[in-house]
Amino acid sequence: MKSTFYREIHLRSRPVGLPVLDNFELLEFPLPAPVDGEVLVRNLYMSVDPYMRGRMREGKSYAAAYEIGRVLYGGAVGQVVESRSEALAEGDLVYSNKGWREYFTAPAGKLTQIFPDVAPLQSFLGVLGMPGLTAYVGFLDLGQPKEGQTVFVSAAAGAVGSLVCQIAKIKGCRVVGSAGSAEKVAWLVEEAGIDAALNYKETADLNDELRRLCPEGIDIYFENVGGEHLEVALKRMNNFGRVVVCGMIAHYNASEPVAGPSNLSLVISKRLSITGFIISDHHDRLANFYTDLGRWMSDGQIKWRETIVEGLENAPQALIGLFSGDNIGKMVVQIGATLSLKPPS
Amino acid sequence: MKSTFYREIHLRSRPVGLPVLDNFELLEFPLPAPVDGEVLVRNLYMSVDPYMRGRMREGKSYAAAYEIGRVLYGGAVGQVVESRSEALAEGDLVYSNKGWREYFTAPAGKLTQIFPDVAPLQSFLGVLGMPGLTAYVGFLDLGQPKEGQTVFVSAAAGAVGSLVCQIAKIKGCRVVGSAGSAEKVAWLVEEAGIDAALNYKETADLNDELRRLCPEGIDIYFENVGGEHLEVALKRMNNFGRVVVCGMIAHYNASEPVAGPSNLSLVISKRLSITGFIISDHHDRLANFYTDLGRWMSDGQIKWRETIVEGLENAPQALIGLFSGDNIGKMVVQIGATLSLKPPS
Numbered sequence: 289m290k291s292t293f294y295r296e297i298h299l300r301s302r303p304v305g306l307p308v309l310d311n312f313e314l315l316e317f318p319l320p321a322p323v324d325g326e327v328l329v330r331n332l333y334m335s336v337d338p339y340m341r342g343r344m345r346e347g348k349s350y351a352a353a354y355e356i357g358r359v360l361y362g363g364a365v366g367q368v369v370e371s372r373s374e375a376l377a378e379g380d381l382v383y384s385n386k387g388w389r390e391y392f393t394a395p396a397g398k399l400t401q402i403f404p405d406v407a408p409l410q411s412f413l414g415v416l417g418m419p420g421l422t423a424y425v426g427f428l429d430l431g432q433p434k435e436g437q438t439v440f441v442s443a444a445a446g447a448v449g450s451l452v453c454q455i456a457k458i459k460g461c462r463v464v465g466s467a468g469s470a471e472k473v474a475w476l477v478e479e480a481g482i483d484a485a486l487n488y489k490e491t492a493d494l495n496d497e498l499r500r501l502c503p504e505g506i507d508i509y510f511e512n513v514g515g516e517h518l519e520v521a522l523k524r525m526n527n528f529g530r531v532v533v534c535g536m537i538a539h540y541n542a543s544e545p546v547a548g549p550s551n552l553s554l555v556i557s558k559r560l561s562i563t564g565f566i567i568s569d570h571h572d573r574l575a576n577f578y579t580d581l582g583r584w585m586s587d588g589q590i591k592w593r594e595t596i597v598e599g600l601e602n603a604p605q606a607l608i609g610l611f612s613g614d615n616i617g618k619m620v621v622q623i624g625a626t627l628s629l630k631p632p633s
Numbered sequence: 634m635k636s637t638f639y640r641e642i643h644l645r646s647r648p649v650g651l652p653v654l655d656n657f658e659l660l661e662f663p664l665p666a667p668v669d670g671e672v673l674v675r676n677l678y679m680s681v682d683p684y685m686r687g688r689m690r691e692g693k694s695y696a697a698a699y700e701i702g703r704v705l706y707g708g709a710v711g712q713v714v715e716s717r718s719e720a721l722a723e724g725d726l727v728y729s730n731k732g733w734r735e736y737f738t739a740p741a742g743k744l745t746q747i748f749p750d751v752a753p754l755q756s757f758l759g760v761l762g763m764p765g766l767t768a769y770v771g772f773l774d775l776g777q778p779k780e781g782q783t784v785f786v787s788a789a790a791g792a793v794g795s796l797v798c799q800i801a802k803i804k805g806c807r808v809v810g811s812a813g814s815a816e817k818v819a820w821l822v823e824e825a826g827i828d829a830a831l832n833y834k835e836t837a838d839l840n841d842e843l844r845r846l847c848p849e850g851i852d853i854y855f856e857n858v859g860g861e862h863l864e865v866a867l868k869r870m871n872n873f874g875r876v877v878v879c880g881m882i883a884h885y886n887a888s889e890p891v892a893g894p895s896n897l898s899l900v901i902s903k904r905l906s907i908t909g910f911i912i913s914d915h916h917d918r919l920a921n922f923y924t925d926l927g928r929w930m931s932d933g934q935i936k937w938r939e940t941i942v943e944g945l946e947n948a949p950q951a952l953i954g955l956f957s958g959d960n961i962g963k964m965v966v967q968i969g970a971t972l973s974l975k976p977p978s
Contacts, residue, residue: 518897533900535901536897536901545896546895547892547893547895548892548895548896548897549893549897550893551890551893552881552894553881553884555909556880556910557687557909559910560908560909562908563906564899564903565901565904566901
């Protein structure tokens with residue numbers, strides 16, 4: 289069952305602008321053996337996320353930069369294939385930050401065991417994982433929605449955006465989303481059940497379109513994109529509105545500085561707040577997140593999509609594809625099939 | 634004592650870019666007579682404030698635009714010269730929003746009587762008035778300072794900035810200010826007692842200078858200016874820092890859109906908040922403001938400067954001068970001398 293060698297992906301060089309395949313390197317290494325207290329884990333799914341682009345950049349960010357010549361990392365779910373710890377048994381499923389590789393060893397205590405009763409395994413990288421918590425905390429804690437308010441979400445069909453949209457609907461808001469294809473727009477309106485969606489790639493004048501779709505203005509803008517979306521949203525915000533800045537994907541690959549919105553002084557006349565956040569500061573909200581999301585999912589109030597790419601060797605292209613919107617919902621890379629799940633107890 | 638005619642200043646035309654004298658018109662009218670319940674007030678001092686530039690623009694802002702061919706208005710202190718109300722007697726001093734004119738009539742109940750025991754009359758337009766409350770609420774409520782934090786203030790020698798600086802010192806912060814002349818810098822450090830000040834007009838590299846003056850980064854940036862100041866402040870902010878946006882004077886006279894900061898995505902990685910406010914939303918804080926400020930002033934903890942321009946006819950130039958930093962502290966226009974103050978009771 290176990291191979292003798294396994295593969296992992298290293299950062300070969302730092303990208304300038306959009307990453308290219310040549311920035312990555314697929315390498316083979318002998319399979320490590322767990323020592324006492326450790327387990328050997330075979331990864332099943334790994335996550336690719338927009339934030340990873342930031343870590344490919346040199347220098348200080350909120351997290352250490354990926355190092356050249358070293359393995360990349362990120363969220364992954366895997367299965368224990370060999371255990372030298374009583375904490376985890378062969379077959380157990382775990383969440384780790386050790387993506388971008390087929391196998392790894394780690395102290396059992398450093399891993400989070402997961403139990404995929406409510407949703408498929410890979411959803412622990414999406415709706416039940418970091419992107420889900422990001423949507424939950426960003427929208428509810430920072431957005432402070434009130435029933436009847438209008439919420440505008442950019443990258444609305446993405447892993448985070450699609451959940452923000454649906455939590456906003458559950459909270460009684462009117463929800464308008466922006467996405468980059470007709471398919472995404474249709475999914476948002478017909479499946480996710482939001483009030484209106486626009487395909488920004490086919491919209492001649494984003495301001496006119498938003499004025500039409502949000503006739504009572506915008507109270508909360510959930511920002512995943514930056515650039516023109518932010519400028520137009522500021523223009524259409526209501527007094528005392530809140531801009532929750534989760535991401536600015538339009539800026540991540542810029543090799544030149546991207547000018548900020550030219551109407552930023554609207555924050556004064558409209559008394560706006562613009563607040564950025566990083567989800568790793570908010571792990572204290574995990575229990576509430578699982579409670580609420582579990583209920584909403586079992587009530588059928590949450591729909592989600594995943595875009596699954598097969599094979600570790602395709603992970604670099606999956607990451608690159610995020611920046612052209614190749615994904616609907618969470619983009620994950622399937623690395624291996626589950627060996628055998630323990631029968632439900 | 635009373636004239637038969639009085640003068641007031643009208644908006645003749647809307648400025649493009651920096652206002653010019655020709656945008657204003659000084660006109661003479663017969664003195665109005667108060668009807669029952671009204672008083673006739675002779676203005677003594679009127680305020681010129683940067684926000685007035687916004688009202689000279691056509692279209693919706695947070696307040697109605699000044700109308701062409703109509704009298705301008707703004708904060709003023711004056712003295713009752715004729716009363717047909719029991720609420721106010723001849724000689725009483727009042728605060729009103731009826732600046733830009735020598736005389737006016739108004740229902741006595743619409744005016745706020747003031748008692749200049751603690752500070753000169755004109756300070757009700759500055760440190761004890763709207764600019765003072767702006768500094769108090771903006772810095773304390775929105776800035777949420779903690780002892781030992783570093784505060785950076787732009788337009789630090791202005792009416793609002795100079796008070797922010799001193800409240801920040803009272804709260805145990807390290808305070809660095811930016812101003813536009815050597816005289817202002819000297820006043821800030823030597824009189825207002827802040828930790829360091831820079832003359833941005835003589836600073837080759839604002840980022841280098843701020844790095845030097847704020848070696849532990851910036852926790853609160855009190856924004857009065859916009860433009861390069863905001864971009865550099867974002868660069869030097871600490872994680873979880875707060876940008877309180879009181880004004881963006883560098884943008885007010887722009888006839889073309891001013892590009893926003895190119896590093897706005899730092900709000901994510903540094904978890905920053907950027908919050909705008911307008912003081913008229915915060916009049917519920919007046920009692921606290923007067924209590925605290927009264928104590929600080931009687932303890933000698935607050936220094937202030939005023940720039941007094943003589944004569945209503947010079948009010949347009951005084952307003953224009955705000956945008957080239959002609960003022961240290963509050964810029965006021967003296968319209969007339971106090972007739973006779975009642976002896977202190």
